[in-house]
Amino acid sequence: MKMMRKKINKLLLLISFLSLCSYQELTSQTKKLQVINVKNANELRDFFEYTGNDIPIISGHRGQKSIGFAENSIEALEEVLSYTPAIFEVDPRLTKDSVIVLIHDATLERTTNGTGKVSDFTLEELKRLRLKDAEGNITNHQIPTLKEAIEWSRGKTILNLDKKDVPLSMMAQKLEEFDEESVVMVTVHNAAEAVFYYSKNKNRMFSAFIKTEEDFKEFDNSGVPWTQMIAYIGPRIKEEDNRIYNLLNAKGVMCMISAASTYDKLEESAERDKAYIEVLKDGASIIESDYPIEVFKAINSMIPDSSTKAKYYQIGG
Template sequence: MLRIALSIAALATLAACGDISQKANPDAADDPALSASAPALPLPDYFDCVRQNKGVLIAGHRGGPAPGYPENTLETLQYGFSQGIRVFEIDVAESRDGVLLLMHDNRLNRTTTGDGYVADTDWATLSGLRMIDNDGQRTDFQPPKLTDVLLWAKQSGAILELDRKPTTSFRNIASAVRAAGAGDNVLMISYSDAEAAEIAAADPALMLTASARGSRDIGRLEALGVDRTRLVAWTGTNSPDYAAWARNLKEGVEPAFGTLGRRGERLDDLYWADGDGSEYRELVDNGLVLLATDEPYRVAAALTSDDLARQTCGR
């Protein structure tokens, strides 16, 4: 797997911000694979490049947790990046005192050493907690601020799918993205046309995912203020809709699909039941551009189209 480099200027920026990448990966600065690279394409152009070259982007759900690496931590994102993953779906919540952080659940007890509700807890308390991985093991990792994660993405070239939790707003998230200068590293997630319109109103320059299965849906979103050049068409998690993907591709809009979900019911489990994961290749062959999965590392190992996307389009 190729690894994207931090430039000298990026390292200086990170040093000024507390050396974020070093915290996630202390050996990164000494790794010759992390030498300077060409500037990344603007995000809409990058997605166009991946689509036009029949590549695929693999998105790690909740940041791509792995043994010893809990969901929604900066260290987990850095680990996934080192394994060749370039897109990370993460969850954004807000503390009682207005700090945006990564956290999926309303309560703290499942994924941290704390208890109570995120919205009732101030950042001073949250920052002192330790994260628990999917095997129930305590780690030394802490809940990260969204700002730190945005700065890491900006300097590494990673792409973040931001899933807004009820404790915060699209406007607050968009403001944080602008402040970090990370607009070319962010996809906002919407779950309805109304949310897509909210995102477009908060910042029309941001890319977003919204439900769309062809020209009629795309036109409806455009009428709500969504720029089609900044749209990725979400098509669900139940079953692949190849006809809808073809319609979206005809409109120049990248189709997205998820094999993630409840353990035992998700397509990830079904596709790996025979051990070969050939179904993922079929998805790519039918034009899928963005795949959200709970098994990003296995899928990345089974496919070559993600390597093609990085080799041809960068990041």
């Protein structure tokens, strides 16, 4: 009798497990994402060209920061796309065996259930770890490789790679392997870095640090076409921004303000919403935030009725 009950319990457990798998598979198949479908370098340049009547672009800083989702995880990026189209700033770092993975910190403690330096572990060892969400809860999410993230992103979004510990020469080489369409962006902190990447790939798009007129002149004299840049102009609205906006917009360059270290820190959601709206009213075309879903809800009414960029915004699988 006991043996019979054990068999029945095992059978019920198996049925429950199979039902759950079928439900998750069905959910995955029916879930619709709000995507930015840019297929090649020409479309990428067109998407980021400033026209004065563009759809405001939301950039998820490290993907997003929320309960249940880990920063720099593919799951976090996909969750954002279930609400709004967005691009994503992510953080590449090197493992002990020279694989590029996405993780912000040089150490594991804050964002994973591991300890020590990322560079002291192989990819196989890092894949055994699990990522933490914004409140430190351990999730089921793993540290993704850059290759995995790029493969996932095709037809869905645009990745912007920040600069961490990966040498420029290695990053350029790996992008040639993983990104044949040249639709992955690279953050450059100065014109020299842009010139290096441009010498390796004339189609590469850059998120360039251009916070002052001196920065603008440096990039203007670099030989790297303005058609292949967006400009990060800082973390907050400044009185002198109008001059920078005018210089860059005249070159067809969109400007980005990152709220991650400033307006995202405001305690009240109403305050944050107001700040996000003011960033766009001030002249920015792109707003980067730890809370891209919240930004979408705040600025939704600011999306123009018609734009030549609408063709890139689609409902995807």
